[in-house]
Amino acid sequence: MAHIQLPAGLPGIRGPLVFSPATTQPLCDLVEALLRGPSTLTLAEREMIATYVSAENDCYYCQTSHGSTAAQHLGGGSAEYELIGQMKRDCETAPLSDKMKALLAIAGKVQKGGKYVTTEDIEKARSHGATDKELHDTVLIAAAFCMFNRYVDGLDTWQPRDPELYREIGKQTAALGYAGRDWKRPLSTTANK
C-alpha cells in the first residue's frame, strides 16, 4: 500500500498524477518537452538516458516503463529489449555509439549529484560530437528523472511486476507520448479492453 491514499489501479507515477491535478500539467509538459520535443537526440536515445538514470536510482516502474518505450522506439523486438537490459547492466560494454556512452556517463554523474560532472566528462562527449544543447538536454533529462524516480518511490506507489503490462505501456507511450495519453484509466479497465 502506498504511503498516502492514491486512486486504485494506477501503476507508478499515474496514481500521484491523478491525485494531484494541479502539479500534473507542468510535469507532463516537462516530460513531453524533454523526451518528445524537437531535439537532435533521437526519441530512443532520450528514453535510454531516462531509463539508465531510473535504473541507477533503482526505480522499478520508471526504468521498466521507459526502458520499454526506448525498446519500442528502436523497433520493439526482443533484441531491442535485450539492448536496453545490456545498457542498464553496463553502458560501457553495450553496443552503443561513443557519443551515447559519453552522454550516459554524464547522466550517471548527474544521478549521483550535479557537482560530480567534470569538465573532462563534458569534453569527452563533445569530442564524440555532442552539442551544447545535447549536453544541456542530457543533464536536464537525468535531473528530471532524479525527480520522477523520487516521486514514484517516495510515495511507495504500486509497481506491478508483469512484463506484458510494461510492454503495453512502452507501445502506447512510444506511439502517443505523454501529453494526450489515456493514462488516467485504471489498469484493470485498460486490460479488459
Added chain:
Amino acid sequence: MAHIRVPEGLPGILGPMAISPESTKALRELAEVLLRGPNTLTAAERETIATYVSSQNDCCFCQLSHGAAAAEHLGGNYELIDRVKVNYSAADIPEKLKALLAVAGKVQKGGKHVTAEDVERARNAGASDKEIHDTVLIAAAFCMFNRYVDGLGTWQPADPQAYREMGRRMAHVGYVRTDWEKPGEAA
C-alpha cells in the same frame, strides 16, 4: 565558466533556462504551483522545504535564493532559515514542519528511504495526505533543480545581497513572470 555556453550575467538556473524555452516553461510552472499555488502549507513552509533539500544537495544558488524567498515570506527572518539548515530539529518551527522536513530529507537521499514511520510521524503531527504528497514532490523537484544548476556548472554569485533581492522577487512576484530577470542585474 559553465560547462556549456549560456548567456552571460544570468545567475544559477537562469543561464540554462535561457537556452531551452520549452522545458523552461514547464519548469517555471512547476515551481510556481509547488511553491506559490493554493495550498494548506504556507509559502514560507514550502520554500523552507525547498531550501533544506537544496542545502542537503549542497547547491549554493538554490539554497541561498530559496532560503531568501522563505525568509522574505517570514518578514525577513533569515536567522530562522539558517537554523533550519544547520539543525531543523532544534529550530523554532512547528512539529509538523519538522516531520515534513524529515520526510524531505529522506527523499533527498532517495525515494525508498521514506518509511511508513516517517509518514506516520508527519500524520500524527497533523499533516494531510496532500501535504505529504506535496512535501515529497517539492523535495523530489529540488533534487532535479539542484542537479540542473550544478550539473551544468552554472555561475552562482557569491554576494549575499544578490540573493536577498532574488528572494524578494521570488516571494512576491513569483516564478512565471520573467520581466525582472535581466542579465547582470542580480550580480
